[in-house]
Amino acid sequence: MKPDTLLVHAGGGLEPGSGAIAPSMHLSTTFEHTPEGEATHDHVYIRMGNPTQDRLEEALSVIEDGAESLVYASGMAAVTGCVQTLEPGAHVLMHRDVYSVTRAVGKELLPNWNIEVSDVDMTDLEAVGRALRPHTALLWAETPSNPAMDVIDIGAVAGIAHAGGALLAVDNTFATPVMQRPLQHGADIVMHSMTKYLGGHSDVQGGALVFREGGDRVERARRVRTITGGVLSPFNAWLVLRGLRSLGCRMARHVANAEAIAAAMTGHPGIEGVDYPGLPDHPGHAVATRQMDGYGGMLSLRVRGTREDALRVASKVRLIRNATSLGGVESLIEHRQSIEGPGSVTAPNLLRLSPGLEAAEDLIGDLAQALE
Ligand SMILES: *Cc1c(COP(=O)(O)O)cnc(C)c1O
Numbered sequence: 606m607k608p609d610t611l612l613v614h615a616g617g618g619l620e621p622g623s624g625a626i627a628p629s630m631h632l633s634t635t636f637e638h639t640p641e642g643e644a645t646h647d648h649v650y651i652r653m654g655n656p657t658q659d660r661l662e663e664a665l666s667v668i669e670d671g672a673e674s675l676v677y678a679s680g681m682a683a684v685t686g687c688v689q690t691l692e693p694g695a696h697v698l699m700h701r702d703v704y705s706v707t708r709a710v711g712k713e714l715l716p717n718w719n720i721e722v723s724d725v726d727m728t729d730l731e732a733v734g735r736a737l738r739p740h741t742a743l744l745w746a747e748t749p750s751n752p753a754m755d756v757i758d759i760g761a762v763a764g765i766a767h768a769g770g771a772l773l774a775v776d777n778t779f780a781t782p783v784m785q786r787p788l789q790h791g792a793d794i795v796m797h798s799m800t801k802y803l804g805g806h807s808d809v810q811g812g813a814l815v816f817r818e819g820g821d822r823v824e825r826a827r828r829v830r831t832i833t834g835g836v837l838s839p840f841n842a843w844l845v846l847r848g849l850r851s852l853g854c855r856m857a858r859h860v861a862n863a864e865a866i867a868a869a870m871t872g873h874p875g876i877e878g879v880d881y882p883g884l885p886d887h888p889g890h891a892v893a894t895r896q897m898d899g900y901g902g903m904l905s906l907r908v909r910g911t912r913e914d915a916l917r918v919a920s921k922v923r924l925i926r927n928a929t930s931l932g933g934v935e936s937l938i939e940h941r942q943s944i945e946g947p948g949s950v951t952a953p954n955l956l957r958l959s960p961g962l963e964a965a966e967d968l969i970g971d972l973a974q975a976l977e
Pocket of ligand 1: 679680681682704706707747751776778779797798799800801810811812
């Protein structure tokens with residue numbers, strides 16, 4: 606079935622006993638077990654899993670074409686839940702433009718655990734090959750990347766990772782499974798910040814890992830999650846599941862708006878460049894065309910001039926709000942270098958834009974008046 610259909614039905618099914626079409630939310634923290642501690646039904650304790658999380662995990666596995674999924678309290682809990690399965694002495698290779706807090710995991714946490722981290726431009730496949738080390742265990746890609754909109758060839762990087770005995774994880778937050786299913790291109794693990802498009806309404810935080818294969822790797826990650834406790838709450842699982850149902854429709858509008866804005870801003874005298882993989886002159890356009898179904902809802906605008914010129918544009922928008930995060934129904938803009946702080950590799954004149962579900966004309970009008 607097509608992704609739009611799977612999004613509506615995956616992890617669904619009637620509630621046993623009531624025939625309810627919409628899923629119930631199970632808030633119980635504990636479940637009956639035998640005097641010896643064996644579950645009499647499927648669950649024992651909320652930190653290990655509960656029926657509402659199960660539905661969401663099942664839905665994500667179907668939608669991303671994976672064997673199993675694990676859901677976490679946030680996207681960052683999913684990132685750390687993934688790297689905490691690595692052994693001390695391992696090496697992790699990250700794309701140079703990954704979400705700034707993912708980079709912080711690499712810079713501030715992994716060295717303390719005796720895990721080495723280095724950066725490479727994963728759009729340069731030869732550089733990826735050269736950057737691999739004998740003890741490289743994991744490559745961490747993000748495509749399109751936040752906020753530079755780099756496009757990484759998932760199949761090619763998976764091939765290099767596997768030849769070197771390493772796994773490839775792909776942060777699929779920007780693309781969503783509607784546009785891109787990295788496991789089908791050879792990635793081993795997909796990560797989502799469900800706080801963004803999957804939730805879709807700027808009112809729920811969550812993260813997920815989806816695994817191409819079941820078995821030891823998933824069980825190890827599940828064990829880490831049970832020990833560290835960064836599991837998704839039932840309420841948030843329920844909200845994300847609700848969000849998934851409309852993701853196909855929402856992405857269609859997000860993408861149409863991103864395309865309209867990219868076209869309107871290209872060649873605008875106040876704009877130095879538009880970073881959107883759907884534009885034919887984007888360096889990742891050919892790869893994106895091959896591995897994505899549509900070019901996603903996010904774009905970045907490089908304002909002509911300096912950091913101050915970019916900040917002035919951001920201060921003049923009226924409909925579009927200055928706020929972090931993305932993928933909600935409302936349009937958001939952000940000067941990423943300011944929010945990323947010291948160590949940011951983002952261009953000083955870059956504004957990241959998350960077009961919402963408003964009419965494209967109104968968004969373009971707002972940007973045009975802010976650029977005057
Ligand atoms: C927001 C985001 C994250 C982190 O997710 P949280 O839910 O905020 O913890 C990771 N990767 C990308 C690309 C993101 O946009």
